[in-house]
Amino acid sequence: MTDQNLAVVKRVVALYLLLLAGATVVHLIITPFYQPDHDPDFTYWEAYDPFMMAGSLLVLFFAYLWKRRHDAALPEANNWRAYLEANGLFYVGGVHAILLAWSWLMQVYGDSAQAQPVIWLLLDSVGPMLWLATGRRLWREAASA
Known part of the structure; x- marks a missing residue:
C-alpha cells in the first residue's frame, strides 16, 4: 500500500x-x-452499539501500532509525553473495548438487568474522548504523509 x-x-x-x-x-x-420515561424497549442504542464497538476496535488497533512504534524507538526516544499518549490510549482503549463488549453482549444475549446504566454512562462518556483523540491523531498523520 502506498x-x-x-x-x-x-x-x-x-x-x-x-x-x-x-x-x-x-x-x-x-x-x-425525547426519552424521559427511559423506555426499556427503546432500541436506538442497540442499533448504535455495533458502530461504537467498531470504533473501539479501531482505537485499539491504531493505539497498538503507535505503542509498538514507540516501544521500538526506546531508549532513544525517552519522551514521557509520547509514552503516556501511546500507552494511555492503548490501555484505556482496551478497558473500554472490554467493558463495551461485555455490556453490549449482556444487553443483547444475556440478562439486560446485569448491564448497569452507570457502566453505559461511563462507556458513552469515555468512548468519545478516545475516538476524538485517535481521530485527530490519524487526521494529522494523514496530513503530514
Whole structure:
C-alpha cells in the first residue's frame, strides 16, 4: 500500500471516529429530552452499539501500532509525553473495548438487568474522548504523509 493510499485510509478512519464521537455525545445529551420515561424497549442504542464497538476496535488497533512504534524507538526516544499518549490510549482503549463488549453482549444475549446504566454512562462518556483523540491523531498523520 502506498503512502498516499494509507493517508486516504487514515483520513476515512479518522472521519468515522470523529463523527462517531460527535454523534455519541449529542445523542447522550439529548436522550433525556425525547426519552424521559427511559423506555426499556427503546432500541436506538442497540442499533448504535455495533458502530461504537467498531470504533473501539479501531482505537485499539491504531493505539497498538503507535505503542509498538514507540516501544521500538526506546531508549532513544525517552519522551514521557509520547509514552503516556501511546500507552494511555492503548490501555484505556482496551478497558473500554472490554467493558463495551461485555455490556453490549449482556444487553443483547444475556440478562439486560446485569448491564448497569452507570457502566453505559461511563462507556458513552469515555468512548468519545478516545475516538476524538485517535481521530485527530490519524487526521494529522494523514496530513503530514
